[in-house]
Amino acid sequence: MPDPGVGGPAPALFSRAFVDDPYPAYGWLRRHSPVHRATLPNGVEAYLVTRYEDARAVLADPRLSKNAATSYPGWRPGRTGIPGEHRSGVAAHLLNIDPPDHTRLRRLVAKAFTPRRIADFAPQITRIADGLLDGFDPSGPVDLIRAYAFPLPIVVICELLGVPAEDRAIFHEWALGTAGRQGPRGGVGKSVKQIRGYLRALIHKKRSDLSGDLLSDLIRATDHGEHLTEDEAAAMAFIILFAGFETTVNLVGNGAFALLRHPKELAALIADPGLLGGAVEELLRYDGPVEFATWRFTTEPVTVGGVLIPAGEPVLAVLAAADRDPARFTDPDQLDLTRDEGASLALGHGIHFCLGAPLARLEGRIAFERLLARFPDIALAVPAEELHYHSGLIMRGLRELPVFVA
Numbered sequence: 001m002p003d004p005g006v007g008g009p010a011p012a013l014f015s016r017a018f019v020d021d022p023y024p025a026y027g028w029l030r031r032h033s034p035v036h037r038a039t040l041p042n043g044v045e046a047y048l049v050t051r052y053e054d055a056r057a058v059l060a061d062p063r064l065s066k067n068a069a070t071s072y073p074g075w076r077p078g079r080t081g082i083p084g085e086h087r088s089g090v091a092a093h094l095l096n097i098d099p100p101d102h103t104r105l106r107r108l109v110a111k112a113f114t115p116r117r118i119a120d121f122a123p124q125i126t127r128i129a130d131g132l133l134d135g136f137d138p139s140g141p142v143d144l145i146r147a148y149a150f151p152l153p154i155v156v157i158c159e160l161l162g163v164p165a166e167d168r169a170i171f172h173e174w175a176l177g178t179a180g181r182q183g184p185r186g187g188v189g190k191s192v193k194q195i196r197g198y199l200r201a202l203i204h205k206k207r208s209d210l211s212g213d214l215l216s217d218l219i220r221a222t223d224h225g226e227h228l229t230e231d232e233a234a235a236m237a238f239i240i241l242f243a244g245f246e247t248t249v250n251l252v253g254n255g256a257f258a259l260l261r262h263p264k265e266l267a268a269l270i271a272d273p274g275l276l277g278g279a280v281e282e283l284l285r286y287d288g289p290v291e292f293a294t295w296r297f298t299t300e301p302v303t304v305g306g307v308l309i310p311a312g313e314p315v316l317a318v319l320a321a322a323d324r325d326p327a328r329f330t331d332p333d334q335l336d337l338t339r340d341e342g343a344s345l346a347l348g349h350g351i352h353f354c355l356g357a358p359l360a361r362l363e364g365r366i367a368f369e370r371l372l373a374r375f376p377d378i379a380l381a382v383p384a385e386e387l388h389y390h391s392g393l394i395m396r397g398l399r400e401l402p403v404f405v406a
Contacts, residue, residue: 014041019389022291023333026050026321035307040393044079046314047304048292050321052328052345054305055293058317060350064296065098071297073312080295080314092232093239094355095294102351108228109236109355112217118358121160125363128155129370138406141381145253145401150176152367153248156359157241162206162213171198175245195241199234214240244356247347250289250397251364255280256371257387257401258287260380262335269337270376273369279337280364285323285344286335289360291396293317293348319345320396375405 010033011025012018018025029036029050036048049055058064065071068080094106132151136142154175158168174191203219210216218233228236259266269275296315301308309315323344324332330341347354354360371378381402388399 010036013038014391016388016391019391020387022320023324026318026324029318030321030325035305035309041391042079042393044074044314046316047307047309048316048318048321049304050318050325051305052322052325055317055319055322055345056349058296058304058315059293059345059348059352061302062099063299063302064315065299066096066102066294066296066352067098068096068295068297071299071312072314074314091235093235094352095239095243099351104226105228105232105236106351106355108221108226109218111221112214113240113355115358117214117217118362121156121359122362122366124159125152125156125366126370128152128159129366130374133370133374136375136405140404141402142405143400144256144403145249145398148367148371149249149252149256149401152252153245153363156248156363157245160213160359161215161237161240162211163202167198171195174198175241192238192242195238196234199237200230203230203233203237240356243354244359246395246397247289247354247356247360248363248367250395251280251284251360252367253398253401254287254289254396255283255364255368256378256403257384257398258283258335259368260378260403261384265335265337266372269368270372273373275337276365276369278339279368280361281344282335282337282339283364284346285329285339287396288319288323288344288346289396290346290348290394291318291320291392292394293319293345294352294394316393317345319348377404377406379404 011028013025029048034049034051034054036050037045038048039045049058068075072080092101094102094109097105129148129152132148132155136147142148151172154172155168157163158171163171174195176191203215206216207219210219215233215237218228218236221228259269269279293316296317298309298311298313298315300311302315303309304315323329323346326332328341329339329344347357347360381404387401390397390399
């Protein structure tokens with residue numbers, strides 16, 4: 001590994017200052033220690049991969065497993081992955097398994113979660129967004145996270161999965177808990193357990209009354225006589241919720257914050273909504289919703305960026321660092337809504353590329369379109385330096401975003 005002392009001392013990682021603005025530290029790592037062994041906040045030692053080409057290679061390398069239980073000697077439930085997922089029986093989802101199981105499950109799920117199906121959902125997303133914006137109080141500051149970015153994907157996923165309207169309030173509370181924001185006492189693990197219990201009962205009920213929702217389609221999905229078991233369907237519904245909603249929360253929250261700090265770009269987007277498709281891609285790249293790709297573990301010695309990583313080691317591709325790599329993007333620290341340099345790694349790469357990417361992009365496009373059409377004079381209600389990001393390893397999102405809308 002390159003000497004971390006070259007070019008000055010290595011930056012402090014995972015401090016409060018780092019959480020709020022990790023990009024200077026990532027710049028240092030890309031230049032001086034692009035494959036960097038670090039101790040994470042949970043005590044796990046892992047290799048952080050920060051250059052674009054190296055990160056892209058890691059995301060597609062079959063020698064890196066997603067199954068911590070079989071590939072990581074230091075594994076124990078809760079140490080990596082989602083707290084409570086193993087105890088709750090929802091760990092057998094696409095983020096935790098390798099081929100051939102991954103291939104089979106992804107093929108089955110893709111039959112229900114098609115881009116065409118997601119595109120057809122646009123009018124419902126628009127209706128949900130407009131309903132939330134109707135509730136804004138223009139007389140004072142509005143927390144854009146709590147009032148818009150967070151409830152939007154929760155309601156969307158509830159409608160997509162077919163969660164009955166009378167159950168959505170408690171489902172919303174559990175979702176808050178899985179994000180570590182609030183929810184039932186007992187933290188993320190308890191919320192995961194409660195969601196699992198609810199999904200199991202809902203799947204059992206739907207088996208005798210299938211409808212046109214995604215959960216019914218997951219139950220129906222077959223391929224060469226194979227189908228999802230009840231546990232697999234529940235695990236897939238759970239990961240659609242867990243991975244899908246917070247990605248959109250952070251896309252909308254981080255993206256709105258970026259636009260508000262770049263008034264020329266914001267004005268250009270308001271003047272020309274035709275920029276929205278490219279704008280969402282640039283906001284994903286610039287300050288994306290997923291800071292680190294989910295866990296991977298070497299199954300044999302693997303050389304990455306000239307560094308030999310032994311077998312059985314955790315490896316994290318740092319998407320936030322890779323997407324600011326000047327070797328890949330021109331002036332990467334600048335927000336440019338007209339940028340046309342190809343896709344970032346914000347939603348992954350390879351066989352684990354985000355299954356919900358079409359939904360996240362559609363929700364982001366509609367969320368910004370409806371927000372800016374309704375409130376073109378939106379402005380920060382507090383100085384930018386007073387806003388803080390959640391501490392966490394995988395996701396990157398603001399705690400709050402107070403704005404004036406009139």
